[in-house]
C-alpha cells in the first residue's frame with residue numbers, strides 16, 4: 001500500500017476527447033441525431049455536482065486534448081493523447097488519478113493502446129456515454145462520477161494502469177469490447193472478470209490484479225511521441241500547486257505530424273466468399289502486418305491461407321484472430337501440420353480480438369520486433 005500522504009489531498013485530472021458524453025441533441029427527449037463531442041469538458045463537469053465532494057477545490061484539473069466523435073479517431077490522435085498523458089504522468093507532481101471522457105465507438109481500442117504505451121504508475125480510467133449530455137436519460141454524468149471515484153479508489157489501493165469504467169464496473173483494457181450498439185450497458189469483457197465494481201456505494205478493486213495483465217506498460221519506454229505545436233483548440237486548467245507539464249504553453253508531446261506514424265497494420269475480415277486478393281491489396285498500401293479476423297478459432301479457406309502465406313514469405317507479419325466476440329485462438333489448430341502456424345510462421349492472437357491484435361502488432365513493429373516468435377510471446381502474456 002502507498003503511504004497515506006501520497007493521496008492527501010487527492011488530485012484528479014479529467015481529459016476530454018469528445019464522444020456522446022459531450023453530445024448535444026435538438027431536444028431533451030431525443031437520444032439520436034445529436035452532435036457528438038459538442039460540449040467542452042468543463043461544461044460536462046457542471047452536470048456532475050458530486051465531484052466537489054470527491055476532490056477538494058484546486059485539486060481538479062481539466063484538459064481538452066481534442067473534441068471528436070470517436071469514429072474519427074486515428075493513430076495521430078492516439079499519439080497526441082498519449083503524449084499529453086506521458087507529460088502529465090512524468091511531471092514533477094503527477095495527478096493521483098486520471099479520467100478520460102471518450103466516445104464509446106472506439107473507446108476499447110484507445111484504452112488498449114494507452115494501456116501499452118503509458119507507465120502503469122497511476123490509474124487512468126476511460127469512460128463515456130450512450131446517450132447525449134442533453135438527454136433526459138443521459139448516462140454520462142453517472143458514468144463520469146463513477147469513473148472518478150473508481151480512479152481515486154484505485155490510487156488509494158495502489159492500482160495503476162489503464163482501464164474502462166462504464167455502467168458501475170471497471171473493465172480490463174485488453175478484454176473490453178462494445179457489445180451493443182444502443183444499450184447503456186454496452187461494454188463487456190471478451191475474457192476474464194471486471195476488475196472493480198460497486199458494493200453498495202463503495203468502489204472495490206480486485207487485489208491483486210489478474211496475472212494475465214502482463215502487457216500493461218510494455219511499450220512505455222517506446223519513444224513514439226514528438227514535439228508539435230499546441231493546437232489553438234486545446235484548453236487546460238491546472239491542479240493548484242502543480243507544475244503544468246513541460247511544453248504545455250508553446251508545444252506538446254505529440255502528435256507525430258506525419259514523420260513517424262504508427263506502422264500500418266490492416267485487418268482482413270473473413271466471411272463467406274471473402275476475396276483473398278485484398279491481402280495483396282493491403283500489402284500494396286504499405287501494410288507491414290495483417291490480422292485475419294477469421295471464422296471460429298481463426299480459420300480460413302484455402303485461397304485465403306495461400307494469400308496470407310505468400311505475404312508472410314514477403315516479410316509481412318500475419319496474426320490469426322477470430323471474428324467471434326469471445327474465446328481463444330491457439331496455435332496450430334489445423335489438422336495438417338503444413339497448414340499450421342509453425343509451418344507458415346503465423347502468430348495466433350490468443351485472447352485478443354482482431355482490433356486489439358492490430359494495435360499490439362503495430363507497437364511490436366514500432367519497437368523493431370519483427371520476429372514472429374517474439375511477437376507470439378507478447379500475445380501470450382495477455383490472458384485471463
Ligand code: SIN
Nearest residue numbers: 019020070103104105
Ligand atoms: C462516439 O463514439 O463518439 C459516438 C458514440 C458514443 O460515444 O457512444
